[in-house]
Amino acid sequence: MPKINVDAAVSKSSAKGAAAAFCRSNDGLYMGASAVVFKGITDPAILETLACREAMALADDLIINRLQVASDCKQVITDVKEGSLGKFGPGPANTSCFAVSHQTKGSTERRNPATARRRTLAPRLPVRADSQARALRHGHAILAGSLPPFVRGPLPPASAVHLRRRAAAPSFSAAPSRLAPAYFGRDMKNEIQESVDILKAVKGANKFKGAEEPSCVLKGAQNAWDMLSEEQSQKHISTGSSDLNGILGGGIHCKEVTEIGGVPGVGKTQLGIQLAINVQIPVDYGGLGGKAVYIDTEGSFMVERVYQIAEGCISDIMEYFPHHHHKASSGKGNLQPEGFLSGIYYFRICSYTEQIAVINYLEKFLGEHKDVRIVIIDSVTFHFRQDFDDLALRTRVLSGLSLKLMKLSKTYNLAVVLLNQVTTKFTEGSFQLTLALGDSWSHSCTNRLILYWKGNERCAYLDKSPSLPVASTPYAVTSKGVRDAATPNCKRVRIM
Amino acid sequence: MRPPAAKPLVSTSSSSYNQHEPRPENPLLLLASSRAAKLSLGCPLLDRLLSGGLPAASVTEIAGESASGKTQLCLQLALLAPLSPLSSSSLFLCSDLPFPLRRLRLLAPKSHPDLLDHVFVAAVHSPSDLLSLLSRAQHHLSHPTHSPHRLPTRVILLDSIASLFRADFDASPADLKRRSGLFFKISAKLKELAYRHQCVVVVTNQVVDVVEGNTGNTMAWSSGRQVSPALGLSWANCVNTRLFLTREVGSDGGSTRRHMKVAFAPHLPERTCEFVIRRDGVFGVEPAQR
Numbered sequence: 001m002p003k004i005n006v007d008a009a010v011s012k013s014s015a016k017g018a019a020a021a022f023c024r025s026n027d028g029l030y031m032g033a034s035a036v037v038f039k040g041i042t043d044p045a046i047l048e049t050l051a052c053r054e055a056m057a058l059a060d061d062l063i064i065n066r067l068q069v070a071s072d073c074k075q076v077i078t079d080v081k082e083g084s085l086g087k088f089g090p091g092p093a094n095t096s097c098f099a100v101s102h103q104t105k106g107s108t109e110r111r112n113p114a115t116a117r118r119r120t121l122a123p124r125l126p127v128r129a130d131s132q133a134r135a136l137r138h139g140h141a142i143l144a145g146s147l148p149p150f151v152r153g154p155l156p157p158a159s160a161v162h163l164r165r166r167a168a169a170p171s172f173s174a175a176p177s178r179l180a181p182a183y184f185g186r187d188m189k190n191e192i193q194e195s196v197d198i199l200k201a202v203k204g205a206n207k208f209k210g211a212e213e214p215s216c217v218l219k220g221a222q223n224a225w226d227m228l229s230e231e232q233s234q235k236h237i238s239t240g241s242s243d244l245n246g247i248l249g250g251g252i253h254c255k256e257v258t259e260i261g262g263v264p265g266v267g268k269t270q271l272g273i274q275l276a277i278n279v280q281i282p283v284d285y286g287g288l289g290g291k292a293v294y295i296d297t298e299g300s301f302m303v304e305r306v307y308q309i310a311e312g313c314i315s316d317i318m319e320y321f322p323h324h325h326h327k328a329s330s331g332k333g334n335l336q337p338e339g340f341l342s343g344i345y346y347f348r349i350c351s352y353t354e355q356i357a358v359i360n361y362l363e364k365f366l367g368e369h370k371d372v373r374i375v376i377i378d379s380v381t382f383h384f385r386q387d388f389d390d391l392a393l394r395t396r397v398l399s400g401l402s403l404k405l406m407k408l409s410k411t412y413n414l415a416v417v418l419l420n421q422v423t424t425k426f427t428e429g430s431f432q433l434t435l436a437l438g439d440s441w442s443h444s445c446t447n448r449l450i451l452y453w454k455g456n457e458r459c460a461y462l463d464k465s466p467s468l469p470v471a472s473t474p475y476a477v478t479s480k481g482v483r484d485a486a487t488p489n490c491k492r493v494r495i496m
Numbered sequence: 497m498r499p500p501a502a503k504p505l506v507s508t509s510s511s512s513y514n515q516h517e518p519r520p521e522n523p524l525l526l527l528a529s530s531r532a533a534k535l536s537l538g539c540p541l542l543d544r545l546l547s548g549g550l551p552a553a554s555v556t557e558i559a560g561e562s563a564s565g566k567t568q569l570c571l572q573l574a575l576l577a578p579l580s581p582l583s584s585s586s587l588f589l590c591s592d593l594p595f596p597l598r599r600l601r602l603l604a605p606k607s608h609p610d611l612l613d614h615v616f617v618a619a620v621h622s623p624s625d626l627l628s629l630l631s632r633a634q635h636h637l638s639h640p641t642h643s644p645h646r647l648p649t650r651v652i653l654l655d656s657i658a659s660l661f662r663a664d665f666d667a668s669p670a671d672l673k674r675r676s677g678l679f680f681k682i683s684a685k686l687k688e689l690a691y692r693h694q695c696v697v698v699v700t701n702q703v704v705d706v707v708e709g710n711t712g713n714t715m716a717w718s719s720g721r722q723v724s725p726a727l728g729l730s731w732a733n734c735v736n737t738r739l740f741l742t743r744e745v746g747s748d749g750g751s752t753r754r755h756m757k758v759a760f761a762p763h764l765p766e767r768t769c770e771f772v773i774r775r776d777g778v779f780g781v782e783p784a785q786r
Binding site (some may be wrong): 094263264265269270293298299300301302303304305306307308338341342344345346347348349350351354357358361382383385386388421422423424433436479 | 517518520521522523524526527529531535547551553557674676677678680681684687689690691692714727728730732733735736738759760762763765
């Protein structure tokens with residue numbers, strides 16, 4: 001029956017503890033070993049328990065069914081024998097399935113005065129002199145202490161343990177070594193138990209650090225319930241057309257990247273400008289009351305048109321909320337198109353390097369201007385459609401940009417709208433219209449809206465959305481901006 | 497264009513632009529100047545079609561069949577530029593050689609014979625030629641020579657973009673891709689010039705026949721056939737505004753009726769206006785009384 005010796009050591013100066021397990025067969029042949037460093041654990045009793053657990057893991061990997069574990073810590077052994085959980089929780093419970101024995105430590109050399117309370121017993125193995133065995137163990141512990149600490153929390157993840165095992169085993173032997181098998185299978189019981197251990201330990205550690213959200217286990221994580229309630233209270237940015245809002249689920253969502261593509265002249269820029277105006281609708285009138293960042297790569301941002309759309313938006317607000325106008329709340333004042341124009345931060349860029357620079361700068365800008373709720377880029381692929389000598393660079397740059405934009409939208413809780421052009425692609429023997437730079441770009445957005453012509457009417461088609469079905473609807477571009485398509489039959493109520 | 501390393505390079509445009517941090521502009525402050533900086537067409541009806549004239553910092557395309565009035569309109573614009581609020585000279589890039597000098601002379605009003613001094617003509621033979629010319633123009637515009645007789649160049653006319661791409665390109669996919677790459681490069685350069693120096697850029701384009709009906713705004717009826725501007729969808733993505741000049745032979749026997757239509761524009765609704773070409777230029781006419 002193979003035997004695993006375990007021991008633990010503490011270094012109070014660097015606040016680390018180590019546990020080691022060493023396995024030999026009945027004949028004294030070396031079978032495998034393992035050592036772990038725990039940063040932050042300095043309690044010897046806990047470390048001894050962890051050492052026993054480590055022995056279990058080693059036994060798993062060496063596929064040993066019957067074995068002995070030898071430890072020199074009486075407390076742990078008595079806990080295991082009695083089946084009591086002690087203060088170490090599930091650790092000793094795992095070790096209940098095999099025989100345990102004590103082992104003498106030998107007369108000398110306490111590395112740590114705290115271990116003095118261990119009882120010493122007679123050595124079990126006649127083959128090796130105890131001093132040699134001890135030297136091996138100590139060597140393990142020293143080696144373990146010198147390894148870089150993989151562990152950040154109080155309990156090691158299983159993978160770090162395996163790494164350590166490989167490092168520890170080969171460099172060591174006076175004995176002919178048979179390396180531990182390289183495969184690391186674990187059975188389900190250990191997995192679940194380990195997860196429970198980790199969860200409890202991390203929660204405990206976070207409590208000590210004083211985490212702000214007691215309901216979260218890891219710092220920075222959110223649980224799904226919080227996310228759901230946040231999502232439901234999220235406001236949407238109206239597009240000006242109630243049909244279009246309908247297929248988008250209320251409007252453009254914050255914290256998401258929406259791509260809008262279409263042929264020239266179908267109204268992409270108009271929609272972009274409309275969104276830049278609509279985001280500024282005050283909260284009293286059902287809007288977000290935020291500002292807009294408009295990054296213009298093509299020169300389609302005509303200020304007079306923006307003024308016209310702002311006037312149209314204000315006139316619709318006045319029509320829909322006539323009594324608010326007379327209330328004359330002191331802070332708000334009258335809505336003026338000039339105010340809407342000033343609420344747009346307009347960047348004009350002329351090359352793709354400038355585009356990269358602006359998007360990099362946005363992080364700092366958005367940190368300073370917290371009231372920005374939408375970032376519109378018109379159009380995002382124009383400067384990338386030139387001949388690039390290095391296509392891989394282009395793909396890298398584009399994916400870098402899209403990742404940055406996604407991160408910005410989540411961090412600052414704003415909507416990112418990317419306007420894209422279309423191109424013809426030769427697929428299946430015919431030319432089809434697809435969005436420009438499609439293959440390298442198409443997965444970068446959360447939602448995709450395609451604008452197209454149906455006869456003489458403009459239509460919008462929701463092509464990609466995480467939560468909404470595909471749908472299409474007509475819309476119109478009027479002098480006031482983007483509005484519902486005029487249907488001769490029914491009289492529509494204009495809802496902003 | 498070689499893509500540079502990770503850090504953004506200093507662009508070749510005018511050196512006064514700060515490269516360290518992008519600065520946002522306030523559209524409200526741009527409103528007054530954008531309303532003023534319009535190149536009038538010389539006729540109040542056509543100006544009404546365009547809400548004042550051709551806008552600055554923007555590329556306008558005039559597409560039409562041959563002899564539909566594109567070159568005439570460009571020459572007219574070149575002569576109107578010094579007298580307009582823009583008060584600029586114009587750069588005429590001609591790829592449809594020879595340059596119609598005689599027509600220009602005829603158009604020049606007798607009262608201002610020195611208007612021709614403010615028209616600079618350059619011949620362009622190929623797309624790469626155009627790009628190098630635009631770089632030179634960029635340099636020239638950034639470093640203007642101050643002289644009482646030289647007005648700053650604020651109008652750039654290119655006649656026509658389609659003839660630049662007639663030769664050198666087959667219909668193979670690789671060539672088409674190369675061609676559309678050049679479109680974007682040329683367009684980016686033109687737009688950069690337009691923005692940095694607040695220029696009005698006008699590009700003329702020819703038309704091609706359309707076999708199957710395209711929907712929307714890409715095609716029009718002219719001379720009894722369906723036509724669409726040349727150079728396809730890629731080039732259509734490169735311009736800001738597209739004006740379509742069409743003509744049809746009237747049903748009442750013989751008289752040609754010409755229309756200028758706004759195919760798409762970010763600031764204009766889709767409207768049409770009828771016009772005529774006279775000896776002294778292109779002028780709009782009121783719609784004929786039925």
